Each structure stands twice: as C-alpha cells, then as structure tokens.
Amino acid sequence: GAVVSQHPSWVICKSGTSVKIECRSLDFQATTMFWYRQFPKQSLMLMATSNEGSKATYEQGVEKDKFLINHASLTLSTLTVTSAHPEDSSFYICSASVPQGGQPQHFGDGTRLSIL
Amino acid sequence: GQNIDQPTEMTATEGAIVQINCTYQTSGFNGLFWYQQHAGEAPTFLSYNVLDGLEEKGRFSSFLSRSKGYSYLLLKELQMKDSASYLCAVQDSNYQLIWGAGTKLIIKP
Numbered sequence: 001g002a003v004v005s006q007h008p009s010w011v012i013c014k015s016g017t018s019v020k021i022e023c024r025s026l027d028f029q030a031t032t033m034f035w036y037r038q039f040p041k042q043s044l045m046l047m048a049t050s051n052e053g054s055k056a057t058y059e060q061g062v063e064k065d066k067f068l069i070n071h072a073s074l075t076l077s078t079l080t081v082t083s084a085h086p087e088d089s090s091f092y093i094c095s096a097s098v099p100q101g102g103q104p105q106h107f108g109d110g111t112r113l114s115i116l
Numbered sequence: 117g118q119n120i121d122q123p124t125e126m127t128a129t130e131g132a133i134v135q136i137n138c139t140y141q142t143s144g145f146n147g148l149f150w151y152q153q154h155a156g157e158a159p160t161f162l163s164y165n166v167l168d169g170l171e172e173k174g175r176f177s178s179f180l181s182r183s184k185g186y187s188y189l190l191l192k193e194l195q196m197k198d199s200a201s202y203l204c205a206v207q208d209s210n211y212q213l214i215w216g217a218g219t220k221l222i223i224k225p
Binding site for chain 2: 006034042043044046049091093102104105106107108109110112
C-alpha cells in the first residue's frame with residue numbers, strides 16, 4: 001500500500017519551455033502533498049506544501065509564479081515549472097501523506113529535469 | 117530555530133554493524149523518521165519512533181530518546197546494497213517534516 005506515482009521520470013527540454021510534473025497517490029487519499037527539489041549530492045529541499053482544495057504554502061525563497069502548484073483532488077497534485085531555464089535543472093520529488101502523527105511521507109520516484 | 121544534525125559520511129565493512137546518529141532541536145515533536153535514499157532515487161521509508169526506546173525491523177533498528185533529542189539508526193550484517201544516504205527527519209508540531217542533511221554510508225568489501 002501507500003504508492004505514489006510521479007510522471008514523467010525524465011524531461012529534457014529547451015530553455016523557456018514550461019514543464020508539468022504530476023504526482024498521484026494510487027491507493028490512498030492524500031490530503032497533503034509535498035514538492036521537493038534536490039541538487040546533486042545535496043539534501044532534500046522542501047519547495048512547497050500542497051493541501052487539497054486550497055492554495056499551496058511555499059517555502060521562503062521559492063517563487064510562486066515560477067513553480068505553480070495545483071492540488072485539485074485527493075489523489076493528484078501537479079507542479080508546473082514555467083519558462084524553465086538551465087538553473088531550474090534539478091531532481092524534483094513529490095511525496096504524499098495523511099497529516100497525522102506517525103504517518104510517513106511516501107515518495108514518488110522523482111523527475112529529473114534538464115533544461116538546455 | 118529548528119535543527120537536525122547527523123554525520124555527513126560514514127564508512128563501514130560488509131558484514132559489520134554501523135550506527136548512524138541524529139540529534140535534533142525542533143518546535144514540537146510528533147515523531148522521528150528514518151529514510152534511505154540511493155543515489156539518483158527518491159527516499160524510501162525505513163522506520164518511525166515516537167516513544168523512547170528501540171524499534172527493531174529485521175537488520176535495521178532505530179532508537180529514540182526524547183529527553184536527549186537523540187536518535188540512532190543501527191544497521192546489522194551490512195550488505196553492499198546498504199550503501200546509500202540515510203535521512204533523519206522530525207515531524208514538528210504542525211506535522212511538517214524537518215529534514216537532516218543525510219548521512220552517506222559507504223560499505224567496503
């Protein structure tokens with residue numbers, strides 16, 4: 001149980017393109033989803049917390065207009081990187097959980113984004 | 117402020133035992149998690165501690181002392197596939213996870 005699916009797993013695109021990443025909880029209802037970014041050999045960096053039916057909460061320093069998050073249902077959240085540039089190249093990982101004590105975050109497989 | 121400390125890197129020998137420590141200072145505490153992350157992959161859940169004591173799960177055990185703000189992950193009978201980063205994360209009063217920077221574990225034959 002507790003499977004999170006993330007698509008696509010790998011994206012290579014030109015600078016200026018917008019890229020959408022989907023995160024789905026397959027066998028449970030995720031009231032909260034999290035989006036992380038991870039650069040090589042660095043730790044996870046939380047970008048935003050997404051709650052179903054409400055606006056996402058972004059961490060300090062993360063541009064809301066550049067990283068659009070939509071959590072329209074209990075099983076789907078999307079992250080859109082708008083007008084991507086080479087510095088946005090990174091490993092993006094989503095996770096989903098039920099916000100209760102003791103409930104682990106379950107991670108998708110991640111999306112490796114390369115902007116040329 | 118909130119802070120989680122764990123060693124950056126550790127090296128151990130195949131078949132041996134290794135203990136990875138984690139100390140934390142957070143606003144509120146709703147449990148501590150350990151995750152394993154292989155290079156280029158997403159983290160996978162290993163263990164959860166909310167009460168003091170030792171939780172054993174196969175070759176992996178996790179210990180918690182809330183009064184000391186301290187946890188460790190114990191890996192026994194090390195295998196080469198255990199080479200990975202091990203992340204300590206504390207769930208704070210808002211149920212948000214505060215992540216440590218991770219400990220890279222290198223297993224040598």
